[in-house]
Amino acid sequence: MRHPDIHSQPLSKAIKTTRAASVLDGYAVEEQVGFLMRRANQRHTAIFLDGMVAAELTPTQFTALIKVVELGRVTQNHLGRLAAMDPATIQGVVRRLLDRDLVTRTDDPLDRRTIVLAPTQVGLTLAAQAVVAARRITEATLDPLTPEERRQLLSLLHKLC
Amino acid sequence: MRHPDIHSQPLSKAIKTTRAASVLDGYAVEEQVGFLMRRANQRHTAIFLDGMVAAELTPTQFTALIKVVELGRVTQNHLGRLAAMDPATIQGVVRRLLDRDLVTRTDDPLDRRTIVLAPTQVGLTLAAQAVVAARRITEATLDPLTPEERRQLLSLLHKLC
């Protein structure tokens, strides 16, 4: 039996298995905090988009709109910082809100670099609807948790930011 | 008092303030689970990219590579399900791994629809380095938490997926 081909397949498989085990050394990617946060975020985003179909707002658009309503008048960069979006990101988000006439942009005569954003009447009305939907979305997202667990989660997430 | 223009400015401001408060009705977007998860994810992603500069892998590329190494051979769709990425997303991720010769793609003669992916030697070597970096990344991400809090967080995230 000079060519034991019948054993070559299991043998190479055994080697490959050993290699994978030694390479990974017990590392389980689906148990890592990053993987779990990405998945939890995916689930939340799906719930959000489903619960916000009437308002047709994405999570970032909703956040930006709410902050504009809350502040009344705010520059674009400042809004970005409050909403946790960098200038390149907030630019696109604001453009989409402008396209839908949910906010207005005016020049600031005191600082010609900046743009001042403010909510429109349409934006205020939509924000009111959206907040109602958002409360349901938060509830649906946290549905698998008990009240005590919800408090724990929010507290832990705060510590991570 | 048919034209109380002298009061219109403060009055409209008062109305606007009232409106914002009544529109939002106590809703604080930065205290919502979605906002906090987005921020926590942003922080983790920044830590990840910083800690993975040597391997030049994004979180999704890392996850996909690790699963390919772990399984040895896997179809692209199956990999996507394990790595929590839809077909449109996993396609681009796998393409970038192929471009860097970290994985190979072969046809499956038994099912001509599917693509079978397997790690290359380069991929195995890089995966070994990347796992070392990933352990440090997880540690850095969870650094603000005590060991007990870390267990709580992972447990809570599991319940949300």
Add this chain to the structure above:
DNA sequence: TAAGGATCATTTGCACAGGAATGAGCTGGC
């Protein structure tokens, strides 16, 4: 007041993320 450094907004480029549509191929039930 002139210069240097900071800030604001924009653009480009790359990488996820998912919905929708498409074409190829497989499979189960009749």
Add this chain to the structure above:
DNA sequence: GCCAGCTCATTCCTGTGCAAATGATCCTTA
């Protein structure tokens, strides 16, 4: 054995997310 319905991979589209570069403007300080 055939067809309906499923799965697999791809493409297109819209939308985040961030780094880097740019130009305009502001501000501080010498």
